Amino acid sequence: MPFTPGPIFNRGFRRWLLVMAAVLLPAAHSAETDPWQAALNLDYNTASAELARRHALDPADLRNATAYAASLLVRQPRTAANLSEARDLLVRVRQRAGPADADHRALALYLLARIEHDHESTPRLEAARAHYEELRRDHPGHPLADQAGVHLALLAGWQSPGVTPEQAAARIAALLDTVTAPAARRELHHLLGFLHWHRRQDAAAALPHFLAGRAIGYETPYRNGEADLTIAGLATELGRDQLAAQHYLTFAEAYPRDARTQTVRRLAAEARARTAAAP
Amino acid sequence: MKTPPWRRWLGLLLFAGIFLTAAWHVHSHRRAPAGAETVELYVGHWLLHAGMREAFDDAIAGYQRLHPHVVIRQIPVPVRSYEAWARTQLIGGTAPDITGMLRLNEELISRHFLPLTPHLDRPNPYNAGTPLANVPWRDTFVDGLTAMRNLTPTSGEIHGVSLQVNTQRLYYNRELLRAITGSETPPADFAGLLAFGRQVAAYNERTGAQLVPIAGCGPYSQFLFDLLLPSQTQRLVLSASPNRNLRVLPVELAGLILQGRVDYDTPALRRSLELLHDMAGLLTPGYPQLQRDDAIFTYLQQNSVMLYAGSWDYAVLLRDGAFTTGIMPMPAPAADDPVYGPLTLGPISEAAGNPEAMLGVLRSSRHREVALDFLHYLSSRPATAEFSRISHRVSSVIGTPPPPDGSLLVPRLEGELPGFTVDFRWFAAGSASNFFQRHVHGAIGPRGDVAAFAARLNAELPRYLRQDLAWQLQQLRRDVQRLDAMAALQLTLAPDDATREGWTRHAEMQHTRQLENLHYRPLADAP
Incomplete structure (x- = not known):
């Protein structure tokens, strides 16, 4: 005999069960889900689901709204609808953030620029550039305005057809003059060094920028060491042996177990010997 | 012919019997050690080569002598099926308390394994009385756990330790x-x-x-x-x-x-x-x-x-x-x-070495502190000496004697920098590598013609390199997108959250990847 639901399974009861499940299960889940921690653990979908729930409960909370928009940029599967929802949320955050809430307004504008620059399947570079410039104009001195300067430098140096490397270097140098946050200044110095070296093969112009970036210091693992080797290599090509030896040795002391270290020590000794032999 | 009534119930009875037997098996298995205070830990790994299981057994026995309330069991899994097994266990929430990290990607490691970074700056308590007594745990490993950190570049956290070095x-x-x-x-x-x-x-x-x-x-x-x-x-x-x-x-x-x-x-x-x-x-x-x-x-x-x-x-x-x-x-x-x-x-x-026996503690473990303590014990000088002797393998812990008659297995730390290989085996989607491997037979053997192989590579490899490059740049673009979310989510952390400032590190990573993407893009797009 086929299974026949009894009165307990009638439609009204099933609807009640569904409502309770929708209310209770996410709540039980959220009790142990920190969406920010989930995101830091690269569990973006869990983070996004929880932020969506929090945003639905309190749409006026700009922090949740901004974080939810950010999570939509990485939620899987990536869809145009997610991107569109993120954009709408960020536009609303910008509108609702009061004059005193510069952080949310700046972050919303920054993310809108980033969406145009790198999240659309076909980048809208002019729209991105306009947002970055608006951010720099409206929030001078804000760390995100300085980060926008780094993205403008990437646009100028590598995404502006018809611009020569010399023109690009001049534009990036002008941006550098207006940026104060050390993290952004470091990146701009690196971009300038990279551009001079890789696109102009001008070690003399590149070296001061690599040195300036290294002096500020990089935050990602190993990058200071790689910068030391680049500086030493370029200094060697320019005949600046003392500088080369200094950075080779800095690397060797910081990374004694790197497979390159014995060679680096030998190159440092050779540079020192040339320095000693110089008239 | 009329079916006897009991035959109608036979299938159901059989099913119920099997279910009850299985349920009892699971129940009794979980309860086997008994004792309310007993802590039961599982260690899942792929290290089945001669001597390894015996070495684990010895280390477990040593730990249990110090901590009689702890029962530790190995779950050795053949290496060929380990990756699939580990992924299934992790996603299903049934992975052992300590799980080997062979071929796990950054996402799985970050999501499921406990970051050990806060513990690595403190000495390993089981190194007391040894020359490593006051050395931070991280620095007791020959590579300072650099290889482990490379597994999770986005977070910069270290989620495991490697017990051995391969040569x-x-x-x-x-x-x-x-x-x-x-x-x-x-x-x-x-x-x-x-x-x-x-x-x-x-x-x-x-x-x-x-x-x-x-x-x-x-x-x-x-x-x-x-x-x-x-x-x-x-x-x-x-x-x-x-x-x-x-x-x-x-x-x-x-x-x-x-x-x-x-x-x-x-x-x-x-x-x-x-x-x-x-x-x-x-x-x-x-x-x-x-x-x-x-x-x-x-x-x-x-x-x-x-x-x-x-x-x-x-x-x-x-x-x-x-x-x-x-x-x-x-x-x-x-x-x-x-x-x-x-x-x-x-x-x-060989200073960079090849880490082996990478183990980490699961976030979901019910006994994370005990699992972490056992990891300390496993990587302490007294334990690694025995482990190395029994397994005949090279320990990654500084100062551990090499295995008997195996001093030549130890990595040669002195030496010049390595050059690069020319077969693109580790590059991107592997198109260039596949091409190289498909045609390398023409260069080897008694009639191998190296000049002809080189000519073929010069003529045909660039097409595959462009494919690989395009694939790699696509991955970089995804990273760039991901890092936008990471930086923004960090910026929306509570103002007093110490990790908030980490957004600039993610921004730095993003710029590095973006620059690489833009620098190589013209080569990938070239006809």
Whole structure:
């Protein structure tokens, strides 16, 4: 005999069960889900689901709204609808953030620029550039305005057809003059060094920028060491042996177990010997 | 005919019986150790080679003597199915408290494993009374856990420790070597190895034997070429490293080739192919189609004089070999080698090492503190000494004595920088590597034509390099997108959250990837 639901399974009861499940299960889940921690653990979908729930409960909370928009940029599967929802949320955050809430307004504008620059399947570079410039104009001195300067430098140096490397270097140098946050200044110095070296093969112009970036210091693992080797290599090509030896040795002391270290020590000794032999 | 009533219930009864038996089995299994205070830990790993399970058992027994309320069980899983097993267990929420991290990606590690970073700056308590007593846990490992940190670059956290370091060595049958060369002294350099190959051929002709100089197989020959061929590109690295940082990454080599700055007629690359040809001539014919067990069997059956294999294979050679095995590093071309000497800088450093036995504690473990404590114990000097002795493998903990008779398994820390390989084996989607491997047969064997192979690579490889480059840049673009979310989410953390400031590190990573993407994009897009 086929299974026949009894009165307990009638439609009204099933609807009640569904409502309770929708209310209770996410709540039980959220009790142990920190969406920010989930995101830091690269569990973006869990983070996004929880932020969506929090945003639905309190749409006026700009922090949740901004974080939810950010999570939509990485939620899987990536869809145009997610991107569109993120954009709408960020536009609303910008509108609702009061004059005193510069952080949310700046972050919303920054993310809108980033969406145009790198999240659309076909980048809208002019729209991105306009947002970055608006951010720099409206929030001078804000760390995100300085980060926008780094993205403008990437646009100028590598995404502006018809611009020569010399023109690009001049534009990036002008941006550098207006940026104060050390993290952004470091990146701009690196971009300038990279551009001079890789696109102009001008070690003399590149070296001061690599040195300036290294002096500020990089935050990602190993990058200071790689910068030391680049500086030493370029200094060697320019005949600046003392500088080369200094950075080779800095690397060797910081990374004694790197497979390159014995060679680096030998190159440092050779540079020192040339320095000693110089008239 | 009428069916007896009991037959109608037979299926249901059988099903119920099976269910109850299974339920009882699961229930009794979980409750086996008994005792309300008993802590039961599971360690899942793929380390089934000879000696490893015994070494784990010994370490577990040692820990349980110190902590009688803890019961630890191993779950050894064959290496071939380990990756799928581990992923299934992690996603299903049933992974052991301590799980091996073989071939797990950053996402799985970050999501499921406990960050150990806060604990790594403090000394390992089980090192008390040893020279490592006051050394931060991180610095008790030969590589400072650099390899473990490389697994999770986005977070910068370290989620596990590696207990051992792998090397590859040339093992040789002392008795056979003496019979052929009149001496037990193995060849000192690559020229000597080639001469040894000729001696084996002469011996075969003289005696009718069919000895192979070196037992080879597909996977181990790749290790061999990865080690040997970079000897020919060492000097080129000094002058051709695009960032002048003494390395040429696969993407950089692809760039150099696509820019027309090097090709397979460049002396360093051509010599690499010639070295591959000469080396392949010493290996078992048809080696690309053979597997590890084939190579080891060939050697143990004394059908080859030598075997190129991993330090992880040493124990099985000791256990199963009816002869004496000697160990030596793979002889590299000497500086005075007339053919292969001019382009080398000297023997290559093994300082970077290859981490092995990477273990981490699961976030979901019910006994995280105990699991972490056991990890401390496993990586302490007293425990690693015994572990190394029993497993015949090299510990990653500083100062641990090498395994008995295995001092030559220890990585050679002194040595020059490695050059680069020319087969793009580790590059992007593997299109260029597949092309190389599909056609390399034309360069090896008695009729191998290296010049023709080089010409083919020059003509056809760039197309595959562009495909790989496009794939790699697509991955970079995804990273750039992901890092936007990471930085923004950090900026929306509570103002007093200490990790909020980390957004600039994610922004830095993003700029690095974006620059690489934009720098190489024109090469990938070129027709």
